[in-house]
Amino acid sequence: MPQSLDALSHALIDAALKAGAQSADAIAIRGQSVVVDMRGGTLEQAERSEGTDIGLRVLIGGRQANVSGSDTRPETIEALAARAVAMAREAPEDPHVGLADADQLARDWDLAALELCDPATEPSPDTLMRMAREAEAAALAVAGVSQVQSASASYSHNAAHIAASNGFSGGYARTETGVGCVAIAGTGSGMERDYDADSRVFASDLRDAAEIGRIAGERTAERLNSRRPRTGTYPVLFDERIAASLIGHLLVAANGASVARGSSWLMHRLGEVVLPEGLSLIEDPHRPRATGSRPFDAEGLPTAPRSIVADGVLQGWTLDLANARKLGMRSTANAARGTSGPPAPATWNVALTQGTRSRDDLIREMGTGLLVTSMIGATINPNTGDYSRGASGFWVENGEIAYPVNECTIAGSLPDMLRSIIPANDARPHLSRVVPSLLVEGLTLAGE
Structure with missing residues (x-):
């Protein structure tokens, strides 16, 4: 045995x-x-x-x-x-x-x-x-x-x-x-x-x-006969399947290891507005049947729910013991580790405040723009938040899906994007990152 x-x-x-x-x-x-x-x-x-x-x-x-x-x-x-x-x-x-x-x-x-x-x-x-x-x-x-x-x-x-x-x-x-x-x-x-x-x-x-x-x-089948969209500045709706990536970029910037290294665009922004008023980002490591749940972290500290962002305002960093000490703070019980390295900070289950409108409502309201369902690659400057990613999805005309698109690039500023997001109400509650579809106005699209 x-x-x-x-x-x-x-x-x-x-x-x-x-x-x-x-x-x-x-x-x-x-x-x-x-x-x-x-x-x-x-x-x-x-x-x-x-x-x-x-x-x-x-x-x-x-x-x-x-x-x-x-x-x-x-x-x-x-x-x-x-x-x-x-x-x-x-x-x-x-x-x-x-x-x-x-x-x-x-x-x-x-x-x-x-x-x-x-x-x-x-x-x-x-x-x-x-x-x-x-x-x-x-x-x-x-x-x-x-x-x-x-x-x-x-x-x-x-x-x-x-x-x-x-x-x-x-x-x-x-x-x-x-x-x-x-x-x-x-x-x-x-x-x-x-x-x-x-x-x-x-x-x-x-x-x-x-x-x-x-x-x-x-x-x-819906993606057949895709074409490149027009180049210009348009609203972009990030489908629920990939919207969590936007919040993921925020979580990386709020990671205590990034802050302690001086490589985060969120440095010196504690207590400042990083999301729209009314939106909060809550971590709950005690959600039943969730993949990010755990009773304690990798350093033996008791986990507990906390607000990363409350009513749009950044509340704190994600910290293990070492990075907390470097920053003169207390650990948030977010140490993770495998067998081959020391503990490092990581987030558990997080949930963004959902909106009151459906994804279809946001499609109708966006007029002309891009619904993104898939993304590839990433060029994100950790110090400034400059954002550029390849994308594919569907072109929206007059509030209706017109045709599938591929081979385009989305570019913008993450700090500006996050401060202007409009959430839908379609997040899946069982995921470790509960994030609905997100509409962002005025992003640059590079297509044909």
């Missing part, structure tokens, strides 16, 4: 202290996943993976080093700890690194309330094959679809345990089941593709596989 993750993480800590570390923290992760891909109604590929990974961070004064591995034998753990201590002694000194104080640590949490792990039995390969096959068949049944590039179904179960020499010890498991389909329409240079997918913590919450395939096919 494999050693428990709790025991593994504590064995790493004990080995580090024995090797000469002043303090240490460790993470042990055990995961299993299965993915099946169907093509032409038959199995094209099936993958199953299982493994245990360990990571150890040791600290000596203001110096730290991180090592990782997948061999959990006692002699390997001792060797990893000795290597980490030797590395830490040669590392540059950083006065801001260090573990949490005992009074900062999470003490009690309710894992059951978060519903992170589906108690249902792991789906069999035959079940996943059936789901993928149904998605593929539904996409192929849509008029205009010539082939399905990918129809897949997957399941994963991952457990992690974090321990530290300051006394913290805690862990949890997480499941995820998903179905995705990518369809292709047209031929030669006129080929188009689009997709649909769904992924949930609880398999019972998944949308029907046939519905996913049908929507992927319909979205693809």
Whole structure:
């Protein structure tokens, strides 16, 4: 029987202290996943993976080093700890690194309330094959679809345990089941593709596989005979599928690591307006059945809901302990880590205030402009917020969708864009980033 993750993480800590570390923290992760891909109604590929990974961070004064591995034998753990201590002694000194104080640590949490792990039995390969096959068949049944590039179904179960020499010890498991389909329409240079997918913590919450395939096919067929839009300045409506990328750029700029490095256009803007009045961006790490939920962060601090933006005004940065110390602030319990590196700040579940109008209402109100459903590439200046991205979607004339478009570029200033967004009411509440379609006025389009 494999050693428990709790025991593994504590064995790493004990080995580090024995090797000469002043303090240490460790993470042990055990995961299993299965993915099946169907093509032409038959199995094209099936993958199953299982493994245990360990990571150890040791600290000596203001110096730290991180090592990782997948061999959990006692002699390997001792060797990893000795290597980490030797590395830490040669590392540059950083006065801001260090573990949490005992009074900062999470003490009690309710894992059951978060519903992170589906108690249902792991789906069999035959079940996943059936789901993928149904998605593929539904996409192929849509008029205009010539082939399905990918129809897949997957399941994963991952457990992690974090321990530290300051006394913290805690862990949890997480499941995820998903179905995705990518369809292709047209031929030669006129080929188009689009997709649909769904992924949930609880398999019972998944949308029907046939519905996913049908929507992927319909979205693809709608893109046939695309052309380039006119060059000029127009309103742009970011579809709900990709609107979260705009808020993602705001979250990157509000990340404490970016601010501490001096590479954020949000520097010196705490307490200033960054979104329209009435809009808030709330982080809630305790939402049930959400992929970003967790009871504590990677440094053992208790997570809690917080306002990143309240009524349009920026409230604070996303911080782990080290970056909080650099900025003279307190951690927001947003430390994340894998096995191969030290903690770094990351956001959990976030939700933007939704509007009162539908996406169709905003299309009617925008008059002439671009509805963006897909984006590629990104040129974003982290210091100024200058924004440029390739896009495709649909041209809107007189408040109605006129024809599909591709091969265009959208450009603008992120600070100006975010301060003028108009949200729709179509955000999907189960996502870790709950963001509706967003209308932005006056962006520059480079087309024909």
